[in-house]
Amino acid sequence: MDRSQLLKGVLDLAVLAVIGESDAYGYDVVRQLRDAGLSEVADASVYGTLQRLYANGQLSTYQVASDAGPTRKYYALNATGRTALSEGHKTWQGVVNALDGLLDPPRGARR
C-alpha cells in the first residue's frame, strides 16, 4: 500500500496536530512529523500545507528572532484551527474504527 498517497489525505490533520501541541516554525513541523514516524513527508508539501491552512484562516503567525540564524516564522492554531483539529480528529477516529472493524472483525461476527 502506498503510504505517501494515504498521507496526502491526512497531512492537514497531521500538521494541525503538531502545531496544536505547541507553536512551531516550518522546519520544526517537518522534523516533528518525521520523528513521529511519517518519514516520507516532503518538506515542500509541509510548507505548501502550512501556507494553505494559513490562507484558510486556520493558523496565525508571528516572527521570533533566533539566537543563531534568521528570524523564524512561527505558526499557531487559532480558534478556527482548533475547531478544524477536533473535527478532523473525530473524522479520523471514525475512519480508523470503521477500518479496524473491517480488517479485524470481532469474533463471531463472521460465519
Place this chain on the structure above:
Amino acid sequence: VNTTIIDEVTRYASEVEATCADLSAKQRQALLGDPPEHLREVAASGSLQAQLGSPQQYADEIRAAAGLPPRPVAENQEPVPWWRTIWRDLLPAWWVLRCYLAVWVWALVTQNWTYSFNTFPFPAPLGHPGLGLVATVLLIPPSLWLGHRHMRQPVAAMWVVIQVATTVYLLAFVSQAVGIGPNAASTQHATYQYSCCQPGTLVGPHQPGDALTVHWIVTGGGWSYQNSSPVTLRATLAGSFDTAAAAKPDTTARTIATADPIHTTTAAGGSPVSTIHIPTNAPPGYYDLRFSITMPGGGSSSGTSIIKVGK
C-alpha cells in the same frame, strides 16, 4: 555558516522562485517567504538536490500542497518573426493614429478637400480645431476597444506611449490655442472670407411675392493671428429692366427690396443666408441683385448678379 551552503541555498531558492514566476508577487512571497531559512537548515545536513529533489519538483510540491494551480507547461510555439513582434507592439499606437487620421478626413470633407493646412497639426472639421480635438479624443476609446478585442494578451507597455502621445498632443493644442507655445505669437482665430453667391442658388425665374434667398459663400477656416473683425453682408434688388444687357451698367435704378443686413465676423463662418422678399407688385423683367461685404476699417467688396422675375 559555510558560504558554499549559502551559495547552494541562494541558487536553489532562485530556481524555485523562477518556477513560480507565473504567480502574483503576493502569492510568491507567501509561498516562498520562509523556505530560504528552511533550505539553510536542510542544506546543513547534505545536498539540497538529494534531500528535496530538483527546485522544479520542490516548487511543484509546494504549489500542489498549497492548493495553487500547477505551473503552466511551456508551449512549443513557432518562433515569432521580429517584424510581427514590432507590429504587435505598435498596434495600439496605430489604434490612436487612425482616430486622428479619420478626423483629418472629416475636416477635409467638410472643407470640400480644399483645406488650407493652417491649423496643422490639428484637423479642423467644420472649421473648428477644437471640434477636431474633441472628436479625436472621443474616437480613441472605441478604437482601442475594437483593436484590443482581437488581441490575445494585453499590450501593457504601449499604454504608456499612448498616454504620453495624448498628453503631448493636448499640451501642444492648448499652447497653440492660448498662445504660449513656440509657434504661437498671439491668440489664434479661425478666419473666414465671404463672397456672393453660391452657384445655382439664384437661378430663376422668380415670381413677384417670392422670397429670394442669397446663399453667401464662406471660404477659409484656417487659423490666423488676426483678430476677429465684424463683417456686414447686405443684398438689395433694383430694377426693373427690359433686358439683361440694360441691367448691369445702370446703377441709378430704384431699389425695390432690401434684405436685412447680416452682421457676422471673420471668425464666425457658418452658412449665412440673406432673404429678399420680391414685392407682389414687382413688374416682370430683369433685376439687379446688388450685394456688398463690408468690414469697418477693413474695406469692402461688392458686386451684382442679374435675375429674372416673372414669365
